Amino acid sequence: MNVHVVEHPLIAHKLTMMRDKNCNSKNFRELLGEIASLMTYDVTKDWETEPVEIETPLEKMTGTRLKGEVTIIPILRAGLGLLNGVINMIPHAHVGHIGLYRDPQTHKPVEYYCGLPKQLDAKCIVVDPMLATGGSAAAAITMLKEKGLHNICLMVLVAAPEGIKVINKEHPDVEIYTAAIDRELNDKAYILPGLGDAGDRVFGTL
Numbered sequence: 011m012n013v014h015v016v017e018h019p020l021i022a023h024k025l026t027m028m029r030d031k032n033c034n035s036k037n038f039r040e041l042l043g044e045i046a047s048l049m050t051y052d053v054t055k056d057w058e059t060e061p062v063e064i065e066t067p068l069e070k071m072t073g074t075r076l077k078g079e080v081t082i083i084p085i086l087r088a089g090l091g092l093l094n095g096v097i098n099m100i101p102h103a104h105v106g107h108i109g110l111y112r113d114p115q116t117h118k119p120v121e122y123y124c125g126l127p128k129q130l131d132a133k134c135i136v137v138d139p140m141l142a143t144g145g146s147a148a149a150a151i152t153m154l155k156e157k158g159l160h161n162i163c164l165m166v167l168v169a170a171p172e173g174i175k176v177i178n179k180e181h182p183d184v185e186i187y188t189a190a191i192d193r194e195l196n197d198k199a200y201i202l203p204g205l206g207d208a209g210d211r212v213f214g215t216l
């Protein structure tokens with residue numbers, strides 16, 4: 011399976027605080043951003059670098075910088091909750107937006123926005139806290155590929171086994187990074203134990 015569970019005591023601690031139904035929107039947002047920054051460390055750990063000539067205050071040296079362009083793509087709305095945490099770590103990244111919501115009856119994603127930077131060779135990190143049925147992330151990745159973006163990974167906070175299977179089947183080239191793999195989906199396609207509706211908790215629309 012193409013899935014990495016990013017295991018770290020700080021991530022586990024913060025995610026548990028977020029799952030608690032008494033965690034308010036302010037704390038939920040802050041914790042989500044902090045976990046996104048911590049996860050970025052793992053997502054980028056094998057990224058290619060290149061040498062760069064610089065001058066310290068004392069002498070010239072050959073340093074290291076990330077090679078190539080980077081684009082972060084939050085899936086609206088909830089994906090916006092991860093954006094700042096990732097871009098704080100990669101401040102030169104471009105940002106694209108994909109707007110999708112799940113139809114409450116069919117649980118299928120409905121597209122309402124797609125705005126992407128032009129850098130087609132960029133490494134893309136698609137971010138969304140929840141991978142439930144996998145429909146939204148799979149549709150977002152298909153949209154990126156149709157626009158010519160092919161170097162794609164997916165960062166989520168909580169994944170259901172069902173969603174992981176869908177991404178692995180429809181997009182076997184895409185590595186998934188998640189802070190946790192939960193048990194299952196309920197009959198409304200919510201993740202159990204999960205953390206509820208991530209968008210509502212980020213934006214206080216409960």
Ligand SMILES: O=P(O)(O)OC[C@H]1O[C@H](OP(=O)(O)OP(=O)(O)O)[C@H](O)[C@@H]1O
Binds near residue numbers: 110117138143199210
């Ligand atoms: O894997 P799936 O079954 O597609 O479910 C996951 C999607 O559902 C949530 O978005 P939602 O539709 O609630 O939109 P929102 O972010 O605007 O709240 C979540 O943020 C994912 O995008």
Ligand SMILES: O=c1cc[nH]c(=O)[nH]1
Binds near residue numbers: 140
């Ligand atoms: O558990 C879930 C499933 C889909 N979307 C959410 O925000 N939460």
Ligand SMILES: [Mg+2]
Binds near residue numbers: 088207208209210
């Ligand atoms: Mg939602």
